[in-house]
Structure formats: structure tokens, C-alpha cells
Amino acid sequence: MARHRRPSLLPAQADRLWRWPLVVAVVIFAASGPLHAFGYTDLVYYASLGGLTLGGLALPLGLLGLRRSR
């Protein structure tokens, strides 16, 4: 008897979510330029850490999201 397993919602959720942290990371990096130009180098340091963290967050979400279409 064939058993139909309900597909997990997690990949679909991940596929919907992974873009946002990455978009924010891109915006942060792009904004770091003007911040540095105006002398806020401390802020740039923390912004880059934030960008890297968001990139790191997007990574598992994105990889999980790739499983959605399989």
C-alpha cells in the first residue's frame, strides 16, 4: 500500500525567508560606504559584523530552501 507522506513545510518556509536577511546584508554593506565616508568607522565595523551574521543566517535557509523544488 502506497503511503503518502505530507511534504515538510520547512523548506518552503526557508525558501520564502532566505532572501530577507541577505537583502538586509547587501543594504548594510552598501550603506557602509557612505558611513565610512562620513567618518563613522566604528559603525562600519559593527555593520560589517551584522552583514556577515545576516549572510550566515541566510545560508542554511537558502540551502534548505533549495530542497523545496526537489
Added chain:
Amino acid sequence: MLALNALIVSQWFRTGTFIAAGDMGAFIRRGWADEANWSWNHQTTGAGSAGYTMARGFEFILIWLCRAVGLTEYSAQWLFYVCIYGLVGFGVAYLAGAFVRSQPAIVAAGAFGLLNGFFLTRLPNPLNIISVGSVALITGIAIRVAQGRRVPAPIAGFALMPTSFLAFNPPMLVVAYAWAVGGTPLLALLVLGRRPAVRLLRWFAAATPWALALNAYWLIPLAQSYVGGGGATANATFTDPTNWSWSQVNNLPPNILTMVANWAWFRPQYLPFAEDLDRPWWIWIRYLLPALVFLAPLLAPRRLRRVAFGLIGLVILFVFLAKGLRPPFNRINLFLYLHAPGFWLFREPMSKLGQLLVSFFAVLLAIGCEGMLLRLRATPRLRVPGWSQRFAYAGSALPLLLVLAYPYPLYTGGVMPDERPTQPSTHVRVAQEWWDLATHLDADRRSGKVLVLPLDDYYQMPTTWGFFGVDSIANLLIRHPVVQPKPDGYFGDVAGFSADVKAIEAALLAGDLAPVPKLLDAIGASRVVVRHDLVRGLPNRYFADDRKLGAAMGRVPGGRLEVDGMVQLWTFGDGSSPTMRTYDRVLDAPARADAGAAVLGTVDTRTAIAARKNTATAPLSPQVDNTAAVTPDVVHWPVPAVDSGSPETTVDVRAGRYTLAQRARAAAVLQPRVDAARRRLLLIDPTVVKVDGRAVSTRPTLAVPIPAGRQLMAVQAGNRTVSLDGPGRAATVPVGAATELTLLAAARKPAVVSGYAAVSDCNDYEPRPWANLGLSRTVTGAGANRTIRLTAADHAACSTVRVSDVKPGQLYRVRLQYRHLAGSRPQICLMQSGSSGCELAARPKLTNGWNTWERTVTIDGEGDLDIILHADVGQRFKGSTVVEYRGLRVDAMEAVATRTVWPPAVPEVSIDLTAGKHRLRVDGGLSGSALGAFEPLEDCFRYDDQTPGQAGLAAESQIGADGETTYTLKAIRHLACIGASASDVGAGSLYELSMQARSVAVRNPKFCLYLRGPDLCRTLPAVALYQGWTRYETLIPPDPDAVETRLYLYGMRDLEEQQQSQVEYRGVRLRPVASASSIVLVRQASVAGKSAVDWQQSNPAHFTGTVVASGRTAVALAESAAPGWALSGVDGARKVTLQGWMSGWLLPSGGDVTIRYAPARIARYAYYLLPVAVAAALLFMWLTRVPPGRPGDWIPRHRRRALRRRR
């Protein structure tokens, strides 16, 4: 891509110049060419060593090609950079092409490979370029293989060939190969999956034989060099990861992400263009790079999303590793440095990991580019040509174009600056004198090494012809083996050879010239180059004065000046020195290398030494071994420094007649004394060497006539002036080679000196009522006892004595006594009219007893000379300062005679000693520490308003039962320090700085020998590891430019400013050695017979000869005693290291001998394998080629093979 590359590289060059700076010398290889293909050569050291110069084969080919068409090495360097930078452009584009399909995206990746911040900060170092290019190419191949594309296995071997250059930076080589073998399968696993990774590993297995066969020609000599090839010693050590933290100073995440993380970014002498790039209107562009890189997964087509995520993951990981010990989470990095095997290779992490980041960023940019193009093409509105389409495409490309535009010095040529502070241009034209000298030397192909003097004090040297960098010009140009040690380079000479070379320079500088020809023979040198192209007087650089060396060479027995000018060439004997030679007697010498050198300078050139094996472990802190080293043939005693009295030692010797000699370690220390009766100045060496209480060796006295009718007051020797009528113990002057001696007599016209002027405020930094300052002076007594007391409650009380009507060139000696009664230190300022400050002079001591102060001033311009005596409070609310001065005397002097003097040589003497113990003693020398008492605690780094107490600074001293004072320093913040002045440093020619130090809590000890004048801490050898009480001893010559020497002991702060650090010092001394000589005794013995050898050299690793001897003899090869050297032809030969470094064999009799460097044979086979492997690889690839067209068009055999591969 290649055209863009050629255009960029061409911008870097100027016609007729090399690009050379820092670690990169001129692109000349003619000095290495003859031996380049041999695994034993003289590229690393003139003594000969295992080498892998063939790893540079491509450079030799390019130079040969350029020469063949009438071009020079200058053009060859341009071609070299075009090739290697082209490799980067191609490699990165090739890697991107493994993932993306669109050509603009591939071009964008290649362009980023050429134009990025990493190369902006690393050029002109070619190794980084080659490494990035090779790694990208290898990764591109690996990914294609993993994807199932057809790549013939021999390609792996060809792709690895450029990595041969990385052999000259072993950490870089290891990282590149670790990535190639371990990193690429992991990358394939991450971005492609498990099966592709396995496919890649299978291909590796097939490719390994080809990789080895095609690269064995350099891999085997490289391996031989690192596993006992011999000849040179590796200098690189890794004991503390924080030692390299200076190179990580700018490795913060934002800098790594923008590829500008380099320690030199804020140092305009290295990267002068960085300031322009940091301008606000341009700097913002830098951050578009990480923005575009992180945008890539968002833009990536679905098939590339996994690749993009995989690469983003690697980027984040590499950014974390590349920051090294910089925040955040630096404890994790420190843990990895300390515990992860091989992680020390990333001690400068950005240079290794940054090259992989270049490739990752480039691929991510290409993915983003392709994704963007697909999106644009998929947008219906933009399919119609027109302004919308143009704007959309241009707008999309703009950020990428800005990223490529950001490092504009790369394509404008500014990356190779011509003007930069304190550094010369990177475009260097090698002085013609060096080319001419090389041509002259190479015209004579007979054997003999060339010694280059002065010896470098660091591997990078400043020259007068516009180059400041690795000092290899002699080695690059001259085909003879060149002896020129490079301190702090990757490799050094073996201890025995190094000691012999240093002994030559020390003997020349000290004027002890007799040993020089003997030592030259001992290192196999027949010629000496004395170069006059080094820039003297740079701070903290201590290389010998070439003028003195040149003068000394002119007096060395047997020397002949062959070439004069900017580079002088001195030739000895007939201009050659035999590589193969015999010795009639071999002495049993101590293991200590300097003992061997001292003996070699004493015995004749038919006598060799066989030094005993040094079994002592290398100490982790600098130590001076000044014990007597004794063997049955030799006694060597470097006369030590003593606290008081005379140094003495007891030696147990065999009976016999001994030659006793004094070998100079530094200039002789002589006492000037006037012989009024015979109108001459005597310079007397007061030291007497005594054996069993009997004086046996003294230096003859040097006599200098005094002009009639003049009364000598002082003598000037070099920079040092001493009075002949001064109080205290007799003054001394070091007299070495070619010492300028000036006799100073009372001037015919005496000085016109005023009385003490009224008190004034000479530190009037704020307006305050005079009455509040409490400034006063009191003058009492008369004549020599006339005393002035100055008192100040605040600001400074000063009184001036004026010497009027002074004329340029006149000399005035100012002498007085001072004492400190309360408050701050006395201050004495000599100021000439028109000058902006006081004459540079030693600061008075902070002691309560009377001290004598003396200074001789040469007048620069007409006017007055003011002697300003201070009572300077220094700091507000510090309390009252009271000081007294007395006996002020000003003498006008004039030079009455100037001549160049040399220290009289100490004659060797013969003494008979019975078997047993004998007492050696040196009387009459200097003794005692020059250091005065340590002054009260100071805050040496007050970076905020906290008081010493608030910063947790403390200093204590305690005298132990043994009479030694222990100083304890503590600090939470700032820097606790105590300082002591050393008096009259310069009276001796060699000082021993010694102490014991330990860490009690938090930080290690640190100290500074501060030189006033140069105003810096003298460079001192470092302690590798503090373990409990750690001895520190080092010998240092005084700095002639220093007017005052102070020793500071520090207590460093806790880096987290939480705990109180505590360090302790004891037995702190700065003592002159009692005699600048070493005492050498060599037992005399009759020689049984003479021997000789008739020899021939077939190649650098093969010698044959016929030894003629009446009995036992020793045959030697003037090549380093490496384990691979073997002698055949005479039975019973015993291998021995002669002269401290030379390959030697003790033979029972003469005969025909063959000497070979055995590893060279294997290396030679590997070299011959190269053309065979290339031919085989090409044949293999031709045989296994696939026909053009699609697989559907192929014959079944080819289809089956393709299918098998994909599985």
C-alpha cells in the same frame, strides 16, 4: 583579458628600470645561471648549500629569450609580469567559466582578478600573483573534472608547474597545495555534491603520477633542501603567534571584505596611494564589493544558487580566519594558532587566505552578473532596443564597473610609486658600477669566493642608487660564490661559517689586521668587495662604516686594490682560492664557533681546525658564553665583564709550548696620557694578560707627537672627546681602524665669560604673578667653589652665563658640578646664538651628591654661547625644585693636530706550560656597571588622565641576601617604568647588558636601552620564551651618535586592564668588558710532512683530485659540510667538518679521490625526467583525444569512454 592584462602591467614599468622594492630584488639572474640546474649551488649562501634554483626556471627562460633577441633583463621583467598577471586573469576567468556560461560574466570575473584591493596592497611581490593565478587555475580544472567534463590527467602536472615559484615562500606553497588537494574536493562537495567530489578524487589518483613526473625537477631538490640537504640553516621559528600580530593590525572584517586588509595600509612609505583611496568621495565605492558579493545568491539563477551559497559560506569562514588575532572572537583564532596543526602557516593570514578570497569573490561577481543578465533578458520591456534597455544595462553594470575602478593605482601605474616618504622609487636602475664589477670578476673563472663588506645588519639594505630592499645585487650579478649573510632572511649560514665571516669584519674594524688573510683563506674567499653605496646613519641600523673598512683593507697584508670607486675590489694572493685543498695539521677546537674563528685567525693557513660537536641546546634567551673553552690543542677565553677587580679563569692544559694571541672583538680601549718630557701623547692599553701571575702579553703604546708650545687639554677620537685634566679615573678612548685623532689645546684667546645673570622664568607656559612662582637664585663662594642655588616653586628658575664673541669652528669646553636637592632633575642647556634649541647633551642625574658635567661644543655661527642653568619644576603643582651648580669653567680650545691612528698590534708570544691547571688573568681593564641608581617610578605611557596610583602602577626594590637588588614593577593600565642612566658609555668599545627577569603575573618583562641622540630604543636580541627567572645577556658596542644611554625597565599593563601585572628584574648591569680581546692559546707542534692536491671540478656537485702526502693528511672542500658530500678513492677516509663549516676528510695517505654531493644525482635524474614527462604527457593527450563535435557524432569507442568518465 590578456590584452587588458598587458595594458595594466605596462603601466607599472618605466623604461630602463627594474621594479624592485622590499623583498623583491632586481630581475637579474646571471649570478645564479651557471648553477641553476644543480641541487647544490651558492644561491642561498656563499658557503654552498642544497638549493632549488631550478624552481625559477621560467625566469631564466624569459631572460634567455630576451637576450636572444637583443633585449635586456629590464624587458624580461616586464614579460615576466605580463605572463604571471595574465595567469591571474586567465585563471580566475577560467574558474568562473566552470560555473557560469555568459561571456560578460566570465570577463567580469577575470577583470576582478586583475583589479582588486588584494593586489593593490601586495604588488610587486610576484609570489602572491602566481599563487592566486595557480590556485584559481587548479580550482577551475578541479571543478570541471568534478562536473564530469573531460580534462586529461597530465593537465594537472602542467597546471602545477607555476607553483614552483611558491617554493620560495614555503607557507604559501603549503597553503596552495593544501587547497589543491584538500580544498578543491571540499569545494566540489559543498557546491556540486558527493558524487562530483568522489569523481574529482578519482581524477586526482590518475593525475598524481603526471603531477609528480612533470614537477619532480623542482620538487625533489626542494625536498632535499628541507630534509637534510645541508649547507644553510632555516631561520624561521614559530614560538608565539602574537609575534606576528603586527601584520594583522588592519585585518578587521570590513577591511577583509573590501580586500584592503594590509598592515601597511596606513604607512605611506609602502602604500602612498592609500591616502587617496581613503578620500571620502572615493572610499564609499570600496563597500560595493561586499554588497555585490552578497547580492550574488539573490541574483543567481536557480542552478547556481547552491554554488553561490557554498561560496558565501566559505567567504564568511575565510573572513573569520583572515582576521587573525583581531576582534571579534579572537580567542578562537588564538586557540587555533596554538593547537591546530599547521595553523601557524596563517601567521599573516590575509596573504594566504586573501588569495582564495579573490577567486571566491570573482566567481560570486560572475554569478551575480549572469543572474542579472538573465533577469534583464527575461524582462519583456527591455527586449526592445532603446534608451530603457541602455539605461537598464548600464545601470546594472555600473556598480561592477565602480568596483573594478576602485583600485585605480593598479591601472594608472600608481601601485609602483616613484615618490614616497623615506623610501626610494620602486623603479630602480642598478648602478653601473655593480655591472662593471661583475663583468670584471667574472672575466676570471678561477675558483674563489667573493666577500662583500660591510656585512648587512638586516636582509634589506638602503643604497645610494635608489634601492631599499633585499640586498642581493652582488649575488644576482656575480657568478662566483658571494659571501654576504642576510640576517633575518629565511636562511642563514651555519654557525662556524658565520663566525668566521663576522670575525673578518670585526678584525678589520678593530685594526687587528693580521688574522684577516688567514680568515679569508678559511672561508675560501680570494676577493673582498668593500661597497660605498650604503646609506649610513639611518635610525637603529648598525652596519659597519665602509670608510673604515676600506682604509683597513688597504693595510691588510697581501691585499691588492684591483677596482676603486663606489665598489672597491681587493684581491688576495693570485686572485683565486682553491675549492679543494689539503691541510697539514688539524687542531682539536672547541665547539663554540667564535673560538674556532679566533683560532683560525691565529694559526697559519696550512693548519685547520676540527670543531667539536655542539651538544648544547639552543637557549631561549640571549646569553653570552665567556667561559674559557679548552681542548688539548686550544684555549679560547673571551675576556668577560666583571663587577670589580680583574677577570680570571683557570684552564687545564696539556704540556707544551703555546702561542698566545689576543684576537680583537672590538676596538682597543686606550688611555691617553701626556708625556710632557718628550712632547708626545701616549695612548696606552692598560690591560695586561697574565698567566700564573706572570705578565705575558701587552699592547705596545701608541705615541703621537704634540706640537711645540701647546698645552693639551683634551683628545678627540672619532665622536668621543675626553679631557686630559678631568677628575676621577683616567679617561679612555676606543681606538680602532683608521681612527681620527684630534689633539685639542688651550686656545690662544681665552673665552670671555660673564657672571650669573639674574634669575628668569624659562618655562613661562602660562601667565602667573611672579611672586607665586617662587623663583630665586643665591650665589655663594668664590673661584672653583662659587655655587649658585636655584629655587622654583613653579615654572622654572634659570640663570644664564654668557660666553661672548664666539666664532664659527671654535671649541668650548664647559665643565661644572651640579647636585639635586629637591624636586625635579637639574637641567643644563648650552645654546648658541641663532639656534632653536639646546645642544644635544646627556641629562644630569637625579642624585643628591655632587656630579661633574662636561660638554665640548663646536660653534656653528658668530654670536654668543649661553649656558642656561635650570631649576625646572616641569609639571604644575609638582612641588618646589631646588638645585645647585658650582665650579663653572669654560675653556676655549683649538685643534692643534689631527691624524689617523691605528691601534698597535699585540704581538703573539710563545709560552711554555706544564701539564695541569694554569691561571689566566687580565689586569688593568675596565670593570663595574656603568648604570647609576634607578630613578623613581614613572608612567611611560600615560594615555589618559589617570594618575600612576589610579593606573595601578607601582615599583619596589628589595636587596636580597646575595646583595642583588630585585626590582618589581606592577601595572593595571598605562606603563610602569624605572630608568637608570649609564655614565660614560663610550669609554669602552664593548658592553655586556645582563640581567635576570621573570613574569610574576599577567605580562612578560620588557626593557629598553634608550639612546638619546638617535632617540630610540636600541635593537636588541629578543627573548623567545620567559620561563621563571630568565637570563638575558648580550654584547653591544656603544652607539657613537648617542649622547646619553638609559636603561628602562617596564611593567606592562594588563591588556584587558582588569588585573595588576607584575614583573621582576634582578642583577641588572651594563658593564664594559675588561678587554675587547679574546685570549687564544694554540699548542705548537711539529708537522710531519707537507701535502698538496691537484684537483678538477666537473660540476658544482662533483670534484676529482690527486692528493700527494707523505703520510696522514686532511683534504677539504670549500663547500658546506652537508651530509650528502662523500669522498671515494682512498680507504679509511674519515669525514670531518673543518674550519667550522667546510666538508673535510682525514686521510691515512694520499691518492686519487672523488668527492660528490650524492643527492645531486637523484635531483639530476628528476631534471632529465622533465623533457621525457612532457613528451609522454603530450603523446598521452594526443592518443586519448576526442574528435571534434558533439558526442552523438563520435564513434562508439569515444562515446563509451565519455560515459565511463561521467559515471
